[in-house]
Amino acid sequence: xxxxxxxxxxxxxxxxxxxxxxxxxxxxxx
Numbered sequence: 001x002x003x004x005x006x007x008x009x010x011x012x013x014x015x016x017x018x019x020x021x022x023x024x025x026x027x028x029x030x
Contacts, residue, residue, distance in 0.1 A: 005028050
């Protein structure tokens with residue numbers, strides 16, 4: 001999985017919203 005904003009693969013899980021898993025990018029913080 002890659003960040004759609006910066007293309008980095010350094011992403012972490014960041015809770016859930018409406019039953020879907022949210023992720024946050026370590027590189028660009030989005």
